[in-house]
Amino acid sequence: MIPMKPFLPILGLLMTLAAGAGQAAAKPIPDPPAIDASSYFLIDFDSGRVLAEKDPDKSIEPASITKLMTAYLVDKAIADGDIALDERVTISEKAWRMQGSKMFVEVGKQVSVEDLIKGLVIQSGNDASVALAEHVAGSEDAFVGYMNHQANLLGMRNTNFTNATGWPDENHYSSARDIALLTRAVIRDFPETYRLYREKEYTFNDIRQFNRNRLLWRDPTVDGVKTGHTESAGWCLVASAQRGDMRLISVVIGTDSDKARTQASQALLNYGYRFFETHRLYRAEDILKTARIWYGDQEQVSMGVGKDIYITIPRGRYRDLDASMEIDTEIAAPVERGQQLGQVNIRLDDELIVSEQIVAMQTVAEGSLFTRALDSIKLMFR
Numbered sequence: 001m002i003p004m005k006p007f008l009p010i011l012g013l014l015m016t017l018a019a020g021a022g023q024a025a026a027k028p029i030p031d032p033p034a035i036d037a038s039s040y041f042l043i044d045f046d047s048g049r050v051l052a053e054k055d056p057d058k059s060i061e062p063a064s065i066t067k068l069m070t071a072y073l074v075d076k077a078i079a080d081g082d083i084a085l086d087e088r089v090t091i092s093e094k095a096w097r098m099q100g101s102k103m104f105v106e107v108g109k110q111v112s113v114e115d116l117i118k119g120l121v122i123q124s125g126n127d128a129s130v131a132l133a134e135h136v137a138g139s140e141d142a143f144v145g146y147m148n149h150q151a152n153l154l155g156m157r158n159t160n161f162t163n164a165t166g167w168p169d170e171n172h173y174s175s176a177r178d179i180a181l182l183t184r185a186v187i188r189d190f191p192e193t194y195r196l197y198r199e200k201e202y203t204f205n206d207i208r209q210f211n212r213n214r215l216l217w218r219d220p221t222v223d224g225v226k227t228g229h230t231e232s233a234g235w236c237l238v239a240s241a242q243r244g245d246m247r248l249i250s251v252v253i254g255t256d257s258d259k260a261r262t263q264a265s266q267a268l269l270n271y272g273y274r275f276f277e278t279h280r281l282y283r284a285e286d287i288l289k290t291a292r293i294w295y296g297d298q299e300q301v302s303m304g305v306g307k308d309i310y311i312t313i314p315r316g317r318y319r320d321l322d323a324s325m326e327i328d329t330e331i332a333a334p335v336e337r338g339q340q341l342g343q344v345n346i347r348l349d350d351e352l353i354v355s356e357q358i359v360a361m362q363t364v365a366e367g368s369l370f371t372r373a374l375d376s377i378k379l380m381f382r
Contacts, residue, residue, distance in 0.1 A: 033267040038254030041176035042268045045247035046310035051272045056177040060253045063228030064124050066166030075190040077136045085114040089135045098126040122202040123209045126165040133164040176251040197224030214262045237261040246278045282309040295372045296333030302361040322347045335364045
């Protein structure tokens with residue numbers, strides 16, 4: 001591979017970032033705010049960069065934050081055509097008898113999937129969780145199998161579910177990092193349902209209940225996500241905010257009060273926005289370079305990264321980025337769309353921030369026998 005001159009097309013513009021050119025004096029990033037919690041985690045939604053953490057892989061009791069997975073799987077069942085929003089769910093005695101937070105469904109009555117989702121997301125209803133789990137999988141136990149399978153697919157390596165509600169169980173556990181992964185998936189994969197997480201109240205069966213996420217009232221940029229609380233878990237909160245083009249996700253686990261989890265989450269979000277910024281470096285459809293391809297039915301192949309690439313860096317350091325590309329010196333057909341042909345590396349000072357594959361943006365088939373023979377001769381004298 002040979003290094004190529006760096007170019008970063010940002011929102012349709014080409015910006016050459018020469019190493020050190022116009023480099024600003026690096027401002028120190030202060031430590032995250034002091035938070036009295038058993039663990040916490042702050043990440044950028046688009047880039048996935050970790051901005052602050054404390055014991056992110058510590059095993060914790062997720063409490064009602066568990067319902068994020070329940071809602072995710074219900075949305076997946078709808079997307080797969082297995083159930084529909086207007087379907088009626090007959091409430092079982094098990095669902096009706098659930099303790100803790102409830103939407104107050106009645107045993108034997110039929111409630112739409114849509115209403116149960118609202119009761120799950122906005123009111124954190126344990127009864128709604130069980131009713132939906134039973135409707136999707138036939139039983140809550142069977143649904144738990146789906147939950148753990150999906151957790152594995154999402155890379156939640158320190159998580160095990162035993163129920164759909166977050167009811168305390170010694171074998172029901174997760175971690176702040178895993179919860180952030182799940183939250184990212186909820187926002188990314190089911191944006192329509194995610195809009196419900198910003199709703200401040202919901203009335204069902206003439207009973208009006210309020211969302212327990214107090215940040216929805218104190219910070220207009222916050223649009224989710226989920227609270228959790230048991231005696232053993234403490235007070236927990238997953239929060240997400242969108243300010244401009246930048247979305248952050250914070251996870252705070254095990255504070256000593258509702259007020260403490262709210263203040264801790266607000267402090268983490270403010271810290272992230274104050275000292276960091278996120279940029280989209282490349283779009284999926286951007287063509288970064290065209291190169292000669294040998295033995296093909298065409299002479300040029302277009303290359304790009306094939307997906308949106310985001311980067312989160314200290315605020316004010318964007319123009320200090322150094323980008324370099326390495327491209328295969330001799331590209332030969334056939335080449336399939338998506339096949340790796342090189343690498344793009346983005347550095348800030350001496351730190352490698354992003355390293356992504358450069359791939360073919362099109363398929364190039366082998367050329368004719370004459371074309372391949374002619375290219376062989378050209379390469380001999382190249």
